Each structure stands twice: as C-alpha cells, then as structure tokens.
Amino acid sequence: MALSIWEALAVFAAGIGAGTINTIVGSGTLLTFPVLLATGLPPITANVSNALGLVPGSISGAIGYRHELRGQTRRVLRLGGVGLAGGLAGAALLLALPSSSFDAIVPVLVGLALVLVLFQPRLAAAIKRRREAQGTEAHPEGGPALLVGLFLASMYGGYFGAAQGVLYLSLMGLLLSESLQRINAVKNILGALVNGIAAVFFLFVAEFNWTAVLLIAVGSTIGGQIGAKVGRRLKPAVLRGVIIVVGIVAILQLTLK
Secondary structure (H helix, E strand, C coil): CCCCHHHHHHHHHHHHHHHHHHHHCCCCHHHHHHHHHHCCCCHHHHHHHHHHHHHHHHHHHHHHCCCCCCCCHHHHHHHHHHHHHHHHHHHHHHHHCCCHHHHCHHHHHHHHHHHHHHHHHHHHHHHHHHHHHHCCCCCCCCHHHHHHHHHHHHHHHHHCCCCHHHHHHHHHHHHCCCCHHHHHHHHHHHHHHHHHHHHHHHHHHCCCCHHHHHHHHHHHHHHHHHHHHHHCCCCHHHHHHHHHHHHHHHHHHHHHC
16 A cells, blocks of 8 residues: 555654664664554564664664674674574464454553563662672573563564563563663664564565655654763663653553554
C-alpha cells in the first residue's frame, strides 16, 4: 500500500524519535510501531518493516558511541553471537506464535528490568561484598547468567523488541563491572545485530512495506546521531532516570494497548 505525504512525514518523524530513544535507552519501537499501524499496515508487515528500518539507526548510534566501545571488541563478539542466535529464534517465533503469547509476560519482564536498573548500584555492591566474604571472584564477562539472560532478551527482541534495550541494560549493568555508558555502547551493537538478523530472516518469509522501511531507516540514522550526542553527556544517575521513565512508559503502553 502507498503512504500519503502526511503518513510518510509521520513515519519519518517517528523514525527520528525511535533512533534517538534507541541509542540512549531503547524502546524506540513504541514510537514507530503504532505509527505504522495507524497508516493501515497489517501488524506483521508493520513489525518486520520496523525491524529492518531501525537497523541503520542502531548502527548510527553505535558509531556515535565508538569511544565507549574501545577495549570491548572481544565482549562485543561474544555477546553479539548470543544476540544473533536469540534474535533468529525470536524472529521464527513471530511467525509461529500469536502476538498474545507475549502480551502478558513482556510488561513483567520490563518491570523487573526497571527494578534492576534502579537498584543496580546497591545490588552490585551487595554481590561484591558477598563474593569478598566468600573469597570468590566475579566472572569478568558476566558468566553463564549473562549469556542466558541476553539470549532470552534477544529472542524477545527478534520477536518484537519494545523495551529490548532496557532488558539489555539491566542485565549487563548488574553482571558486568563497567560504567553505564560503556554498557550502553554494547547495547547499541546488540540492538543492531538482533534487528539485523531478524530482518534478514523476514526478507525470505514476510512482506515488507519498502517505503516505510526507507523512511524509518533514514529517520533512525539521524536519530542515532542525536541520541549519541545527548546520551553520552548524561551523568549515570540521569541516564538511569531516563531509562526508568522510558521503561515505565513502555509498560503503560504495553498493558493499556
């Protein structure tokens, strides 16, 4: 179906907003997906078009965070492989399961992620004290718990992706001894990989609206640069606050839709 000029402008603007939010926190899909549905696109077509269109925005955001990615190449490769596997599994589930399958569990997951983000400094300190008391050392890369958690979060990301970034930030923030900004940089890479692998899968099995894909791609690329410039200047406490606010909005939108 063809988009009117006003629909095209709305999709483009949503793409800029989504690219900005995704780079800083995640959850940009909560902007673009409803706009695509409002243009009359079927849910599956809107979802897969959105996934492909947001890939350039994630790449743009990752480029904007390139300074924070220094020294994390091995980590990105390791976690990226897990993200690719999870994203592919989630994309397959999108075609096999009704959307109602995830409706109940997703708000709970996002809520739990927000609790972890809010209390992450205290939880991390408590875990560190416990390890010191027991004479054990933390796994430098988060251990099996992080890999399993990221696989499940990526599977959800390949399926739909709203608030996927919040899940990534909460998991890595709790299990990795890194600053929130460096974790955010890795999150942007994971988002690009998961959306990318899901989009490649959809190319062979689903129908895209290529006008919407192009508009979101261009808009999210611009937004990725805006998000990087804004996000990298935020202090950890402020960034944590932004994550929580966006996550709460995500929960409300997911439960009240």
